[in-house]
Amino acid sequence: MNGLALLIPIALLLGLAGLGAFFWSVKSGQFEDMDGAAMRVLIDDEAPAEAPDARSDRGKLG
Template identity: 70%
Template structure:
């Protein structure tokens, strides 16, 4: 019975900490653009990548 008396407050504290982190993420704007990264990977770059070793002096 003493184990339950210890585990219930710990579980409630962790739940409240997770809820606080979720609300902080909402206020910080973490969920503003959910589709941006998923679509950005599909967009082709206009300029081609330089060939390997092009940034080294000859």
């Protein structure tokens, strides 16, 4: 019984801390643009570098 008297307030405090962290993240704008980050992953910023042509380097030395 003494264990429950200690664990229940600790669980309530941790729950309130988690709820407070959630409300803080919503207030600070962490969840504003959920789709934008997903779309930015798919967009190529730079053109891919062209691979060097191996056939043109065969006759050259050093």
